[in-house]
Amino acid sequence: MDGKKYINELINEKNEAVDFYSPKRKKDRELWVVEEFLKNLGINFSKTELKYNLEEPIDVIFRDANFQIKEIQEKGRKRHKEFKNDLKKLQCTKRLSELFKPTDFPQMTLQEIVNRMKEELQSYIIDPTEVEKTDILFYENLKHGGGISNFVYALPDEWKNWRSVSMVWNGGLCLIFCARENAPDFIKLNVGKIIQNRESPF
Numbered sequence: 001m002d003g004k005k006y007i008n009e010l011i012n013e014k015n016e017a018v019d020f021y022s023p024k025r026k027k028d029r030e031l032w033v034v035e036e037f038l039k040n041l042g043i044n045f046s047k048t049e050l051k052y053n054l055e056e057p058i059d060v061i062f063r064d065a066n067f068q069i070k071e072i073q074e075k076g077r078k079r080h081k082e083f084k085n086d087l088k089k090l091q092c093t094k095r096l097s098e099l100f101k102p103t104d105f106p107q108m109t110l111q112e113i114v115n116r117m118k119e120e121l122q123s124y125i126i127d128p129t130e131v132e133k134t135d136i137l138f139y140e141n142l143k144h145g146g147g148i149s150n151f152v153y154a155l156p157d158e159w160k161n162w163r164s165v166s167m168v169w170n171g172g173l174c175l176i177f178c179a180r181e182n183a184p185d186f187i188k189l190n191v192g193k194i195i196q197n198r199e200s201p202f
């Protein structure tokens with residue numbers, strides 16, 4: 001592929017990411033997280049089945065699932081600004097050689113990710129009567145391009161109070177940590193499974 005053409009393609013992709021992660025696209029992102037989760041699980045569905053909800057604690061309703069979307073990223077990270085800075089660098093790039101620099105791809109353990117999710121969920125204030133009716137879905141967007149190095153983890157006891165707790169990773173992996181008896185069947189049937197069927201565009 002021609003170098004200039006390739007750089008232009010990268011610029012177009014980054015432009016899409018800048019738009020997608022802008023504040024105005026919050027609704028689209030939360031719907032997309034649920035779509036990615038369902039696709040990884042191999043669930044056949046129509047996008048019309050996903051209903052965006054404006055009242056807390058539910059963000060997206062899918063059939064009998066009530067998803068609250070929680071995104072996990074590094075503390076203090078300004079992702080939208082990060083994408084815009086990357087776009088500016090690409091727009092100033094003249095040669096492909098400028099793009100290929102040695103990069104360290106750190107790994108994380110699943111326990112480290114669970115710890116970050118646990119911290120995020122502890123800070124979430126919700127009516128106690130809503131907890132057992134809510135399906136928590138984490139979108140894990142931490143920087144660890146080297147993947148997950150160890151899948152051993154300890155399940156936080158308090159997570160069992162929620163109807164279900166699941167995770168979808170921006171590398172296309174999903175995992176359902178726990179589910180109560182009243183959770184949707186498609187969630188209950190996949191508890192404890194680590195599933196990776198797709199790759200995320202961002």
